[in-house]
Amino acid sequence: MIKVGIIGATGYAGNELVRLIVQHPDAEVVWYGSRSYIDERYADVYRNMFEIVDEKCLGEDMDRLANEVDVIFTATPQGLCGSLVNEEILNKVKIIDLSADFRIKDVETYEKWYGIKHKSPQFIKEAVYGLCEINRDKTKDARLVANPGCYTTCSILSIYPMVKEGLIDPKSIIVDAKSGTSGAGRGAKVANLFCEVNENIKAYGVTTHRHTPEIEEQLGYAAGEEVLINFTPHLVPMQRGILVTAYANLKKDVTYDEVKAIYDKYYKNEQFVRVLDKDVCPETRWVEGSNYVDVNFKIDERTGRIIMMGALDNVVKGAAGQAVQNMNIVFGLEENTGLQQVPMFP
Amino acid sequence: MIKVGIIGATGYAGNELVRLIVQHPDAEVVWYGSRSYIDERYADVYRNMFEIVDEKCLGEDMDRLANEVDVIFTATPQGLCGSLVNEEILNKVKIIDLSADFRIKDVETYEKWYGIKHKSPQFIKEAVYGLCEINRDKTKDARLVANPGCYTTCSILSIYPMVKEGLIDPKSIIVDAKSGTSGAGRGAKVANLFCEVNENIKAYGVTTHRHTPEIEEQLGYAAGEEVLINFTPHLVPMQRGILVTAYANLKKDVTYDEVKAIYDKYYKNEQFVRVLDKDVCPETRWVEGSNYVDVNFKIDERTGRIIMMGALDNVVKGAAGQAVQNMNIVFGLEENTGLQQVPMFP
Amino acid sequence: MIKVGIIGATGYAGNELVRLIVQHPDAEVVWYGSRSYIDERYADVYRNMFEIVDEKCLGEDMDRLANEVDVIFTATPQGLCGSLVNEEILNKVKIIDLSADFRIKDVETYEKWYGIKHKSPQFIKEAVYGLCEINRDKTKDARLVANPGCYTTCSILSIYPMVKEGLIDPKSIIVDAKSGTSGAGRGAKVANLFCEVNENIKAYGVTTHRHTPEIEEQLGYAAGEEVLINFTPHLVPMQRGILVTAYANLKKDVTYDEVKAIYDKYYKNEQFVRVLDKDVCPETRWVEGSNYVDVNFKIDERTGRIIMMGALDNVVKGAAGQAVQNMNIVFGLEENTGLQQVPMFP
């Protein structure tokens, strides 16, 4: 039984980690870390857990945690994991960081986009970017996994085959993304009140959103050249779900069947990536509560562009589900262990 | 492996049955019956099932079904199960009927409230009313289980201990219930369009809703006398969830602790009924996607009344989940097999 | 032109006051008071007002306000108006208080239910309870109008004719009310975040909600005897709207036509109260954005009860609209001036 500690257990991603691990046959949560709710019963903070989780919330003592658990999930604001981790801890325990601290290899890029000083740049190189479908081989031996961002996972998996095969102009990529509100976290902010979010859609972080360099870096590895994109996130009045609509110029004429074969090449054996049937657009409702990413594409011969689309549940494949998937890889379990939830509809 | 046939597999309750049984270790769906979608791939009707269910939809041939499956779930409009069932079928296969056809023992009451002629009144007596927490002993040997209504399950479980113990005046009970929109089904009706349901709340079926006599009959058994209630359902702009707020006159002064002890007497050993802590009101979000019913109460000394509250997921404990729970009982499995989903939030 | 000052202009009710008065032919806002946003442009707080309102937010200096405006609306937390008002101010300016400070005539009741000490009990007696349809004659000469609560307005107008005519047992009244989330205000609280409110319904303040004594007092005047009710509010995932479903025991057998005649007696000449056609239930969507209250009833011969229902927009007739209606009465304008907005759907 893998002993799990969660730092940030009372955020939405933290609660989803609890939901998944409670149902995981080979893991159990033994530490519910939460700065805001220390000594409160976890089930008083998240009443869905009433009579399921009896424990109280604890603090963020990573040294102590390292002695008591096998793996630590840090579902915390940027900067925290970077400030807590050290060599001694990494020698004792696996860390799967759901924040951005170890996602970006270039520390200057990180510090510029996030506006904070990185506290542990010495671990950036060894950290494995935990996009399972692409990096699972490296993840197997990782001490420190940088769990990808929600927008990033959806964007990269939607676009990756086309970039990897060199079929689109990497300078022409535009990612227009839409997210449910759980991505904004459980902080008490006016902007996230029901009456502010409901009956509204808006773009935010236009040209400046922090997931931009993360997408660019990973797609750059696939392209073998620098990638610059436009990334525009939008807030949608729903709880869960990310939809990506990405546009790029095709480098040459291609048919549906050719592109379909390319997507299948990368994803046919991936349980959690579903390449939809022709002309079926991904929708967030069909993946809700599950670890699936649904992807598809449409070629526009009039404009010479391809529209690539993807949908996932931001709290599962975009956060906690992928983190558990990474845990499974790190500990040598079947990758889908505890992650076979069927999407719930409606 | 229990072979399951579903008639009405493409309604919302049908889809939830599929979701639950796909994840059930001891059962599998072998017949996806759907009058409207015969020969279409099930996963084209419910794309959450893409790459999970490969089968096509079939018809409603109950004779053939009786030879091919161990249990038939009928998630169909009122009257259909009653018109299909017969002695030969019941000798071959278990039937769990999610419609109202066999819930009400008095056929005249059924025909009056539902406005249809009952086609198989000869089976009403033997049918077991499958409210598991109350009738599980009888269900074990049933050939035909009448799966309770969604409002009914929530109403009865909220009120039952007080009626059973004779603490409230059974003539004074008022049930004000609120339901998500999935309870209205997947039929294409203007009244259920997004723009009609959203940003709205309304009562409907005031004094005439068909769950009224079902609640009255069952509470009458508990009370040992006739029960007449007011039952008012409301449509709420959400997908899943039923909340019941019930009012009754207390027959004598009671304390919180006394009433709490009574609720615990009936529910302490029930996995799926959670009696909440003092002053915590049930909320539908905390049971979403799960088979739980959360109940609680509040005594009002000023008016001499008690307010009894309950929340459940109408598609799970109010329909498919309870049906699977009944299947487990009928087939001698642990009652919670395949039903241990943790409520999903948000 | 009536000069209007608003204290609490940046709450939801305050913003609705601005919306209504901007469109009012005989009034204009000259003071946008807001403790939280002093010196910020009002249109930066509420961008719907961009290029419509150019003013900046000011403070709560009621003495200065009294010299500069003709009427002050206080859309503020309980206790503030009571702490600011004095004889000198009341001699200079009309006050319409949207808080509860002057609604309840019995100061002990106020202090018990609200848990605060009343600062100006000397003005309670002269304050007029501004439920226009019932108290408009008194309001004409008022210096201080206590604008009724949102739940209260809906509850009283739904029940009033039956109580006034002595047709129901005033001890048997149960009010089950449902409200949109704007009623919870614009404060940054976790409980009001989109992800907490959406896909959920819950009761709150069960047996303890502060609108209870307000309803009891006003219905008591109508009944000519003490009234004790059960009042249970619920939070619904929508922005605007209150629906009341009220239950009471009929004192004698009555027909639909008899009761309809009674409702018409009180409301036929009321522009803002619409008694719906037989069997039509009030729905919040049909009054959204308007000053209407839709009411109707249903007699249940089985149980000897009547179900009385009402729907209004909590921000309009439940707050700002009724406040403007009171202003119109106080200043001798046509009561519907600036209040003839047609309900907006969808």
Next chain:
Amino acid sequence: MIKVGIIGATGYAGNELVRLIVQHPDAEVVWYGSRSYIDERYADVYRNMFEIVDEKCLGEDMDRLANEVDVIFTATPQGLCGSLVNEEILNKVKIIDLSADFRIKDVETYEKWYGIKHKSPQFIKEAVYGLCEINRDKTKDARLVANPGCYTTCSILSIYPMVKEGLIDPKSIIVDAKSGTSGAGRGAKVANLFCEVNENIKAYGVTTHRHTPEIEEQLGYAAGEEVLINFTPHLVPMQRGILVTAYANLKKDVTYDEVKAIYDKYYKNEQFVRVLDKDVCPETRWVEGSNYVDVNFKIDERTGRIIMMGALDNVVKGAAGQAVQNMNIVFGLEENTGLQQVPMFP
């Protein structure tokens, strides 16, 4: 008093026309045309109109209508207006067509994208494309006004100044649009049920949506050259509102101030187009219920692109509001008559 006839009065756009004209000082609806609800009271179909509109629904007899009204609004499916209009009717009455029949000047393009044969191509040339801010001079003398599409209005007004001034490459334009569900109409379709739309976002009509050629044609006039765009609409779980996020390559380096000056050049004197302050993104909630379009832009120096954004209420400026604005122009009224509703929030 302008006598107004509406064909299609019981659709969402039709109901909004009624709402606006009921409040219009110089116009009145005298004909509520509705194929589906003939002889039913209009207020029974839309209960917001109870005690406001007493008339019953009538049919679609355009010849009779032409004798009885001054202007006909056709808020009907594509093809209907084209099949009803003729020279005699146009000599008697103004027609403002909310369908697409007369929007596209090239009849082949119309027939290709809409898949229907045009019944009155002889009137296409004289029809004025009623995008008021751009074509008001031509509209003054029009007999037949083609009221623009909802997506189209938002897209064109967001992009127009940049195309007109030649600052962006017209071949590089990508329009990613998001719409509330009222745009899908009031037809009873499974796809538009609450449970299907809620908690979901999806693209639809990818590369094939019919508003594409309309945008291309109008932007082509502004550019003085052919324009080909990618246009991708999305369905958002909200009632009203369209948000456009458009991307294009800048032809040369420009500063914020330069671009702002260009937007101001075209819109400073337009009451219904609000160019927002720097870095403020349009949001649909700030225009709800009003005739405003909020626009803004953001320059991305990294990629050399500009992101142009716009928000409007699809039922008002995207349909009924613009239609009334066109009526005002045609009849020589102040353009904003009856259209000064302040956006409603929340």
